[in-house]
Amino acid sequence: MTSIFAGILKKASATVINIGAKVWVMDPGVNNILNSIAMPDYILDAVRSIEGVKYAVPLYSGGALVKLRSGMYQPVTVMGLDDTSLYGHPKLIQGNIDDIYAENAFIVVHDEEFPKLDNPTLGTTFELNDHRGVIVGIAKVTSSGLFGTPTLYTTYRRAIQYIPSTRFTIDYILVEPKSVEDIAHIQEEVQKLGYLALTKKEFMTRIANYYKFKTGIGANILMMTAISFLVGLSISGQTFYTFILENIEKFGALKAIGAKSHELVHMILFQSMLTGLTGYGLGVGLCSLLMAIAKQRIPDYASQITYYNLGLAFVMVMVITGISSYIGIRKVIKVEPFDIFRG
Amino acid sequence: MIFSGVDMADVAVQADHLEKWFGAGRIKTYAVRDVSFAAHLGEMLYIVGPSGSGKTTLLSIISGILKPDSGAVLVEGKDIWGMSPGQIADFRLNTVGFVFQDYHLFPRLTTAENVAIPLLLKKQGWKESIDEAMKYLDAVGLTDRAQLPPVKLSGGEQQRVAIARAIVGRPDLLILDEPTASLDGDTGRKIIDFVKQHILDEKRCIIIVTHDSRIFEYSDRILKMEDGRIVDIGKGGISEE
Numbered sequence: 185m186t187s188i189f190a191g192i193l194k195k196a197s198a199t200v201i202n203i204g205a206k207v208w209v210m211d212p213g214v215n216n217i218l219n220s221i222a223m224p225d226y227i228l229d230a231v232r233s234i235e236g237v238k239y240a241v242p243l244y245s246g247g248a249l250v251k252l253r254s255g256m257y258q259p260v261t262v263m264g265l266d267d268t269s270l271y272g273h274p275k276l277i278q279g280n281i282d283d284i285y286a287e288n289a290f291i292v293v294h295d296e297e298f299p300k301l302d303n304p305t306l307g308t309t310f311e312l313n314d315h316r317g318v319i320v321g322i323a324k325v326t327s328s329g330l331f332g333t334p335t336l337y338t339t340y341r342r343a344i345q346y347i348p349s350t351r352f353t354i355d356y357i358l359v360e361p362k363s364v365e366d367i368a369h370i371q372e373e374v375q376k377l378g379y380l381a382l383t384k385k386e387f388m389t390r391i392a393n394y395y396k397f398k399t400g401i402g403a404n405i406l407m408m409t410a411i412s413f414l415v416g417l418s419i420s421g422q423t424f425y426t427f428i429l430e431n432i433e434k435f436g437a438l439k440a441i442g443a444k445s446h447e448l449v450h451m452i453l454f455q456s457m458l459t460g461l462t463g464y465g466l467g468v469g470l471c472s473l474l475m476a477i478a479k480q481r482i483p484d485y486a487s488q489i490t491y492y493n494l495g496l497a498f499v500m501v502m503v504i505t506g507i508s509s510y511i512g513i514r515k516v517i518k519v520e521p522f523d524i525f526r527g
Numbered sequence: 528m529i530f531s532g533v534d535m536a537d538v539a540v541q542a543d544h545l546e547k548w549f550g551a552g553r554i555k556t557y558a559v560r561d562v563s564f565a566a567h568l569g570e571m572l573y574i575v576g577p578s579g580s581g582k583t584t585l586l587s588i589i590s591g592i593l594k595p596d597s598g599a600v601l602v603e604g605k606d607i608w609g610m611s612p613g614q615i616a617d618f619r620l621n622t623v624g625f626v627f628q629d630y631h632l633f634p635r636l637t638t639a640e641n642v643a644i645p646l647l648l649k650k651q652g653w654k655e656s657i658d659e660a661m662k663y664l665d666a667v668g669l670t671d672r673a674q675l676p677p678v679k680l681s682g683g684e685q686q687r688v689a690i691a692r693a694i695v696g697r698p699d700l701l702i703l704d705e706p707t708a709s710l711d712g713d714t715g716r717k718i719i720d721f722v723k724q725h726i727l728d729e730k731r732c733i734i735i736v737t738h739d740s741r742i743f744e745y746s747d748r749i750l751k752m753e754d755g756r757i758v759d760i761g762k763g764g765i766s767e768e
Contacts, residue, residue, distance in 0.1 A: 437631035440592055441692075442620025443648050444613060522584075522593040525625060 185412060186496055187471065189405040195330035196395055197388040199245065199263070202325040203272035205358035207367060208387045209240070212380045215394040217387075218261075218331070220245050222352035227379060231357050234373040234488035236366025241266035243356040244343040244408075248334070251311035252302050260301070264343025271358055274337060279306050279321030284339060287447035293335040301334050303420045315346045413500055420463075421508040424456060426513035432519055442523035448516050453509055460505035464498060538601075539700055539732030540589050541568040545598035547584055547755075558584040559595070568699070569729040571722075571745060573763060574736045576752035577671040582736045583704065585752065589682050589734070590623050590702050591615045602700060617677040620648055624693030628705040629687050632677035639664060645696040663691040666725065685715040687721070694726055701726065703735040712741050719745045 194201075199217045200208070209231055211221035231240045244264025249257050265273050265284075273281060283289055292304055308319045323337065327510070338346075345354045359381065361367050367383060374381035382390060396402030428435075435448055471489070478485045480484060547559040559581045566572045570753035588594035590609050591599050591642050607618055615629045619625075624645075630642045647653070665672050667687040669680075677685055686706060693701055703722070707715030719735075719742045727733050735746070743749060746763025 346720060349734065375581075433629075433631060434633055438644070438648075439616075440590075440619065440625050440627070440644055441648065442616050442618075442623075446614045447648070520593075522587045 185405050185409045187489045188487045188492045189401070190490045190493055191332060191485075192401065192489055193392045193395060197391050198325070198330065200387050201389070202274060203243065203263075203358065205243075205272055205360070205384065206357035207361060207370060207381055209357035209359060209374050209379055210355075210387075211380045212378075213430045214380070215398070216391055217245065219245070219439050220355035222403050223354045223357070223379065224352045225354060227377060228354055228357055230377055231359060231370075231374065231381075233372050236362050237367050238360040238362045239269070240357050241269055241271045242340055242354040243272065243358050244340050244347075244353060245342065245355045246347050248312055248347050250301070250317070250336075253308070253310065254302055256302075258300050260312075261331075261333050262343055262347060263335065263337045264340035264371065265337060266358075267339045267341050270339075271360075274323035274325050276321045276323050277356055278352065279319075281321065283320035284337070286318070286320055288316045288318045289320040289338065289342075290317045292319050293325050293337070295325060295335070295397045295406055296323050297332060297334040300332075303357070312346050313348065317346075341486075359505040372497045400521050413504070417504045417507060420460075420504050421511055424459075424508040425511050425515070426469075428452070428515050432515065434525055435520045435523055436519045438525040439519065440524055445517050449513050452512050453518060456509040456512070460501050467501075468494065468497065537568045538565050539568045539570070539603065539735070541601040542585070542589055543599045543601070545585070545588055545600065547581075547593065547595050548586060555756045557581075559588065562598070562749055562752075562757055564753070564757060564760065566730050566734055568731050569727065570747045571727055571733045571735065571763070572736065573743065573746040573749045575738055575743075575749055576750060577738065580752040581755040582648055582738075582752055584755075585734050586702060586704060586734065590625070590700070591619045605713050619647060621696065622699055624696065624698035624701045625688045626686070626693045626701070626703040626706055630677070630689040632685060632688055632692075633680055635675055637676060638669060638680065641688055642691045642695050643676060644692060649696065660691070660695055663695045664688075666694075667691045667721070682710050683718060686710060686714075686718050690718070690722060690726065699731055701731060701733045703720055703733065703737075705733045705737055705739070706735060707737065707739045707742055715739060716745075 192484050197217070209223075209227070210267060211223060213221050228240060230241055231237060242264075243266070244262070246262050246264075248260055248262050251257055265271065270281060273284075274291065276291065279291070281291075284291060292298065295421065304310075304319045304322075306319055306322070310317045317336075323333070359370060361370055371381040378392065438448060439445075468489070473490070474486045475485070476485065542564050545559050545562040546557065546609075548555050549558045549749075550556055562581075562585060566756055574585060576582050579746045584593060589602070592601075596610055602618070602622060609617060635642070639657050639660045642663055643656035646656035646659055651659070661670065663671060664670050667690055667723075669684060669687055669691070672688075674678055674685060677688060680688065705720060708720075710718065712764060722733065723745050743763065744755075749759075749761045749763045751759040751761065752755055
């Protein structure tokens with residue numbers, strides 16, 4: 185559950201990761217990269233004039249419908265990069281970045297969504313709002329997006345020319361500060377303008393918080409995780425308690441022979457820890473295997489095992505193990521060796 | 528002391544006015560009532576009596592398992608019920624060997640590992656304990672069964688494994704609870720004969736709780752109980768019939 189959630193969160197922040205800007209300026213109402221609120225052009229000039237800003241460039245982010253050569257329509261995400269600097273452009277695996285300045289030029293991202301554009305090659309043409317588009321480069325990115333749409337990169341000017349937009353067109357301003365120490369000042373100054381400047385990490389956190397707390401995904405995942413935990417606890421606790429009950433006479437016999445209560449407690453803890461850790465290892469291994477298979481079969485499958493997931497699962501397993509042991513330990517401590525004699 | 532005529536030097540266990548009751552008020556029931564006796568080193572003492580006569584309760588009290596409500600138990604001169612719980616556990620581990628009625632062998636362990644348990648509880652090393660256990664398995668004639676789990680053994684063999692486990696720690700006091708209850712007459716007699724011939728010596732006392740009259744002939748003395756009291760202490764060596 186938590187791996188799926190981690191995968192969703194990573195994919196939700198894919199654009200922020202791929203563009204890689206250190207500081208993002210946006211409307212305060214933005215809480216998700218795709219739901220951007222365009223800003224007037226003068227904000228770009230104002231940001232550029234803030235002390236500590238090395239440079240600032242506009243970024244267009246929008247959606248469009250592409251008509252493929254097969255006649256099919258496919259929704260895409262279009263990123264418009266600053267014409268002069270092409271700041272945040274992806275790494276090309278085919279083609280030349282300068283070709284983006286050619287007529288109708290677009291760069292397509294080769295990710296899990298790539299086949300949805302009929303696996304285009306260099307020179308493949310398509311239609312976008314009655315405009316002709318040509319693939320001039322194929323790029324790789326660190327992370328693909330959450331919503332299962334292919335991504336096209338072009339210049340900012342071409343993006344706002346091809347795609348119908350509102351009066352304002354700058355979705356984000358990407359800022360390169362002169363130094364890390366300047367970021368706080370830049371954020372203060374941007375706030376005075378009535379906008380929001382976030383570091384890459386802060387923006388990713390904001391997006392994550394949006395999905396966690398405002399979409400219901402977080403609550404549902406939390407509930408499913410809690411239910412899984414309770415089911416695991418009840419099954420494990422019951423199994424372990426049954427094991428203790430089945431062997432209670434043996435524990436009594438050990439006590440009669442001369443085993444001390446703390447030795448039996450250590451024995452039970454060792455057994456439960458060993459079982460718990462074996463289960464944890466098998467669980468993590470099996471999950472990894474299933475996720476690997478799922479990712480091969482389902483390109484959009486959002487799942488990712490992070491150290492946080494592993495740590496959380498480990499803590500949960502330890503809590504389950506601890507509670508299960510505690511129930512068994514109480515029973516074993518209470519058993520009287522006399523009961524063994526009495527039969 | 529109650530046994531003024533007895534040579535105290537060879538007394539292994541001395542029970543002095545033991546009482547044990549369960550419940551309180553109107554439902555207060557005496558399991559053991561004013562019981563005093565002595566068991567000697569080199570002696571095989573039987574405690575016999577009908578079900579509910581208090582044999583097992585008495586056995587539990589003198590072996591450090593059940594605390595009496597009054598009276599004292601001296602084993603090798605030490606008042607065991609004046610000890611702390613940890614000391615009593617050590618006393619059971621070092622001084623007493625138990626053979627339970629249902630053996631209570633551990634089915635997941637091999638026969639040798641079962642025998643080695645008291646040594647492992649004494650913090651002896653694994654290999655050393657197994658080697659020692661093998662000697663005692665040899666003594667009870669089960670060397671070839673060492674690597675088998677107890678469930679693969681017959682009832683008589685399991686009983687011998689339980690005896691090997693009880694004596695592997697070289698206890699001075701060996702307690703056998705109904706040792707022949709699950710065995711046929713022949714096997715039962717063989718087991719007790721084996722215990723008398725090979726386990727009993729002048730440094731050890733064996734106390735057996737039983738109501739199997741077929742093995743009475745092996746006893747040195749028979750202590751008969753009824754309603755929690757000792758009603759007779761007789762000389763053993765003869766069958767009740």
